[in-house]
Amino acid sequence: MTNQPKKILTPRRQVIKGIAAGAALGATSIPLWGRYAQSQSSEPIKIGFQVHRTGIGAAYGRWYDRTTMAAVAKINSEGGINGRQVEIVSEDDGTDPKRGAEVVEKFATQHNTDLAFGTLFSHVVYGSAPRAGELKIPYFVVSEGHHVASGALNRYTMQPGITDVKSQVQAMAPYVASTLGKKVTMIYPDFAFGHDHRDYFSAAIEREGGTVVEKIAIPPTETSFTKYFPKIPRDTEVIYHVMVGPAVLTFVKEMGEFFGSSRPEIFGFIDSLEAVDLSSPGLEFLEGTYFWEGNPRYAQANQSEYDKAYRAAVGVDNNGASVSDSKDVATYAHMFGCWETLHIVKAGMEASGYRGTGDRAKLIEAVEAMTDMPHSHAHPQGAKRFNGKTHQVFGHQYITRVSNGRLELAHTTSIEDTLYPDETDYTTQSF
């Protein structure tokens, strides 16, 4: 396989004609779209992989890359898509929205890939999606942001392989209220990601008869958290935390020092500790606390044959680390989204009889027509339900408890726990 970019050449005669006409008519009459080439049906299907190789998302990007390559190897070994092999064309977006938009442009107009795929960080999705819509290239994000389902993006942008933060957060409330406690103090970063947690969880816990007794927003530049812990009310039954970035280790350590042996129940989102070894110094305090996981990092007693096969294909051991380096911990709660998204692309292309970039709209329509996706080798995280109107998938969520340094499954939500009313209908937008 080759990743060499395919040049899109403009015939010189057309150029000269264009210049001549331009002098009289002005440049606005030149149809740039006419220069876009169509890929041939005999060529491999090219998938542009927008990967966070550098920047704040690099740890996620490394594992998104491994998962993507494993999924493509599986799909190709099973005959590819519509008899064609799949080729991944990777471009680093530096976890930056400006570069992200440039990468999408590069996929659409230089590499001429059939679609773009794989973005995780929400700000990169927001920065890139408008260009995907304008260039009319399907853009399959694996981000868990609420951006797609909120209606902020466009018909070419979809999130069929991973659930969004709104559904994840609201699905936690019934378990937190019934098992851990009803008086919750939330600690979250003071930017959009944290605000989503604050707003969605507050509403969900109130529906369960609980209440958020204090909301503690931590500025993003904070490096020490000691001064925030005294703000936690004494009657707090549960601390809900969702810190991200390198400061999380300090956060946990200082929280442990503050509470000592007497602490309320603690529930957090594993986003804080993705790619972080639970045996890292300072994390001992997490013993007995609970986490949301999109997909359990540690192989569970009831592990499905699908998770077993997926784990082996990507190269992850039963502790959620690389089989070749036990210190290289996976972003297991999120990366399955790449695997599942690529299988949905395959299913969509096969259902629509996809032949080339001229069939991109048919691919979108085929994915929009999808509904229930059974737990299978294509969906090793669990069964899913896709909403074609909102372009967002819904699925089971997992709550695990730290026990002897391992995350052991405590609860699995239903898909119904994650549903909420539609906020948009992309199918009403034209292509």
Add this chain to the structure above:
Amino acid sequence: MMMSDSKKSVVFHLGFLALLFLLQFILPAYHHGNLARIMVLATYAMGYNILFGYTGLLSLGHAMFFAAGMYGMGLTMTHLGWTAGPGMLAGLLAGGLVSAGIGFLALRTSGVSFMIVTLMFAQAGFLTILYFGEWTRGDEGFVIRQADRVFAGIDLSHPTYRYLAALLLFGICLMLTIRLMQSRFGHVLIAIRENEERTQMLGYDVHFHKWMAVIASGTMAAVAGAAYALLFGYAGATFASVQYSIFPLLWVLLGGAGTALGPFIGTLFMFYLIDLSSSLTTAYMLIAGVALVLLTLFLPQGLVGEWRRKMMPWLT
């Protein structure tokens, strides 16, 4: 009849703009899109160049001006339902006001203190955007809908119109810069850069001229920010972060500080250096860094600066 140096410079730059106009007909789609983006970013760098290249004031906080324009436009369009024209105007005004205010305060310092004060103000601006996440959507930012990106009936999301809009913006700001630097006002700015004490001794109001330079520089940066959001459909806090204050400094240094075309050449060079090297290695910023060190060592006046020194001493 021999042309004067200033006329030669104007003709040369008009010729360069004509070349950019013609390039749209032959460039492949990818490079066509890139050039539109580079022209907008080069406009930002040209704004920076007014302060750094011509006046000799090194700011490390220009991202706040770029973001002021971006959010001035984006927020009025998103929350007040303004159309693109008034939105751009709001971006321009926001940039003018912010640069007037920051300039008034920051110019109470000089040298390294000026750098630090501008850096701190920019960081405060960045955190302000995050703090008011309810309106700004903080770090995630927000999309400006394609349907709203229409000016006088022209869809600015269309690649051809986007290119022409970027060229128009770049062309106006380039010619304004040249005109400004050929004026008495511009000569005073250059005099301040060369010898501030002597300029003051000659009776010029140095502080006022520096303040005007901050306002002109910040407003041009803000217009570029507003245009970026309008043409590419996104406004986000990343553009207010410190790296976007460093970028224009690098672009201007590479291209040639104190040259009208240097910011464009520097932006173009840096863009393709990163674009090409990122397909070879993840350490592409290292390549960019080495290139910068080499250029600083061997072409200390930047690409256009050296060009001017050796071949075109009349270049503005």
